[in-house]
Amino acid sequence: MQDFAGEAASLFAAQSRLEAESPRRRSDTFDEPILRLLLNGVPDKAIAARLQVSERTIQRHVRILLAKVGARNRMQLGQILACRSNPHPHPQPHPQRLTEFDAQILKMLLQGQAESAIAETLSVSRRTVQRSVKGMMSRAGAANRVQLGWHAQRSGWI
Template sequence: MQRQAELPIEHLGGEEVIGEALRLAVGSCKEELLTAQPGGGRSPALLAEALPRDLALVRKGVRQRTLYQHSVRSHGPTLAYIEQVLAEGAQVRTLDEIFERVIICDRSIAFIPGAPERKSAALAIRHPGAIEFLTKVFEHMWERAEPIALATEQHRPDLLTNSVRRTVLRMVVTGHTDETIAARLGVSARTVSTHIRKVSEALGSRSRAELGYLLSQRRLLEPEGSLLGETPRPQTRPRRQTTREHCG
């Protein structure tokens, strides 16, 4: 009979079982650790548990790349953790939305949530094709993400505020509720409603439907649009010239 630990996809049930499997796999990493963590800032307890392990890994030469959502840029405990792992050579980037939590160790085993019991169930994946797929998804997100540079982080509210605001408004236009938007972007529902209220006040909108109409009419969600709080973008160059812009 095949041992369960050798199965291409293994179901892990219970927080202790999941935690032990993660500790063994991550602790055994020799070359690379890829992690995507949605949901905004992490709890101080989880960060305190992860920090010694992650520092030990990077110090022995394991390449570490971690993805968070933009909202961690205003979360003190997560930033303190990031500062320490960056100082040792790890890489951290953020983007507006992460498709799902995933941990990939040496491209030989990956962990993803085991729906529907997200907190008490996970899947340990050893199938090469599945791991290759998850790695490609991670790389796609990584290319779109913004690096964290702690020397300038506290002076970059534009990325935290305007990128999140633009994403919030796009989701409003497509009919998402404040609660759904908050869950997907790793921020509070209050933060979502604040973004909507500020733009609504600036545009003179009295309803979500009217807000969507005004955003579309004025093309404020297009790349060249300028939202409340953003520095206006330069005017479009004449068509005979080539426009080259750096999206930072």
């Protein structure tokens, strides 16, 4: 499994310098730990247990993070974090290329479309879209969609 959080260290350092200039809110204290844990593939329930808050609080903070970076979903969040941590990445080719179908689904998810809208556009079932995403996550070694977005950006899948 890749160390997604290790690559994000420079992003957090730059982000903390920028945030030092603006007043901090109580919710900002959860941003970095939540992002680190998401990038390590930790599920919301386990993040909540580690931070000693409710799962609903974690989900609320993730929505706040999505809004802060302008992402529509967790996969976009991973992609944006990958871009911000290294603005001029040299894609590391992944030995397993995506099928045309998977590439279409990935592109649509990264544009912020919902699984049901993608299924309707491609004339397939929602379950087919879910299976495709699960297969991409398996190939990328990603435990969640944040990691998949990160990997897609880093490996040149998009």
